[in-house]
Amino acid sequence: MNNTTKAMPRIAPDSSLFSRESMNLASPNAVTAVRIFVWRTWKHTSNNLFAYGMDVVLAPVLTLLIFTYLFGGAIAGSTTAYLQYFLPGFLLLTILPMTVYSGTTLCQDIVKGVYNRFRTMPFWQPATMIGSVLMDGLRYMSAALVSFGVGMLLGFRPEGGAIGAIMALLFIVCFAFSVSWIFSMMGVLVKKPETVSGTSMMLMYPLLFASNILVDSDTMPGWMGVIVELNPISVAATTARGLMHGTASTGDIAAGVGVCLLLLLLFMPLTIYFYMKKVK
């Protein structure tokens, strides 16, 4: 023990904590661990509702209004006609940039040191990522629902009916979920959260705009049309549009789901692999 006698604890040594018998605690199982991390991300959101509201409500609504009323007449002759084409793709346009958060959050944890604490704790480690990515799914869904609702108010009508709309929304959220793993992987690999957001914006915006989200690729010069059609975001937008209006062919759906699976099967294991390698 310390041989000095000047210790004057300001912290009561007889607090019940210090008399508490050492409990024999079992580490949480994988499901509980994931649930705890979902809770964590949810608390992040509810502690920061204003920013969340801006992100999920205000930004999508403003962008939707601007695009519809600015380009609608020029591209499709009328705003309602344009909305019928544009809205399904717009949902991707508004949600995909949000997928970057998965990566910046993860990188932030690593940089800030909270990750070092998680790493020295005996629970199923991938939960840290899966929990927050799942919660991000909810963020995507709320942004999709808000944008879809405002689209309806502006005159959008899904020709595939309620079933078509639900399928399209689910597909869009799944696609965003798959894409988010790309940025999660980046978040594990790079040293600064800013690197994730910087690089991803460089990657994301050309892909979003050089797609058939805003304009039908038939109207473009041949070479551009080919590039646009090959863009995975176009594939997803075509699938979403097809589902929404009940015109999707089996090929469209297979292509859309295929892109999701490809991203998921490639980037999820890679992310977990790199993360675990850091743990070891």
Added chain:
Amino acid sequence: MPLAIEVSGLRKAYNGIEVVKGIDLQVKKGELLALLGPNGAGKTTIVSMLSTLIKPDAGTAFVAGYDAATQANDVRRNISLTGQFAALDEGLTGHQNIVMIARLYGYSVKEACTLADELIEAFGLSDAKDRIVQTYSGGMRRRLDILASVINQPEIIFLDEPTTGLDLQSRMQVWDVVRTLLKRGTTVLLTTQYLEEADQLADRVVIIDKGSIVAEGTPTQLKASTGGKTLSIQLQHPYQVNAINIERLLARHHLTLLQNTDPMLLKIPVTEARRANQIIQLLLDNDMPVAHFSLSDPSMDEVFLALLHTPSKEVMS
């Protein structure tokens, strides 16, 4: 006495540069061992290896009876780490942080909430518990961080520079927390750059420089080890203006000058009082008039500097 930590021949290199060069350590149960050393001495790397964050290149580390390299999960169940940067979730409140960590250790929601309230109260953070950690001061963060480290009732706590960057008052609060941990019988391995901190808290101090142990002992032993006394001489003129290189002059008489910023003050460790007389005579012979002088026990600072500026010296163990 059973050992909480037993390390032998621990080595680690990054990109071919060896930062930990064969460290042997033993920490008894319930003891506080301070790893003391300057920036870049390898302290954090050692702690990272012991707390399973990185694997050693060579050597073994047994922590709480388990091999840190191969039984990481067993080690993790028995330890806690508080790093140089508060390992907290900035976006959660203090209370939410503690609940999250308690849940991850296996407490139920209800138990976690009760425990969080109790601990926050005990660590004097009740007023701030519902504020987001982003708004906390440095001292509050560090206290919450250490609080988070005791949730799993660990046998061993690693505190990696727990007070770096804190003001004196916050530092003393952290020291109180550490003393409370020791009263509970927790083994603590603390790294620090502050000698005063080691002097205040540690049962034993291991001084590390450039990846190797340079000295080991209790604070008292270390102070005694440098030869017992320090001679402080106040000169009448700054010694730099003098033509004679004072360090070389002293070296010729097997004496070393301790670094300090005052150009009119010389601090020289001496083995016996008789040497003081010789040194003063030496200065006078070289036209350096002495204003006054004193002979005293060395501070930990002087021990530290003396050790870092002489080639490896086994003090004792």
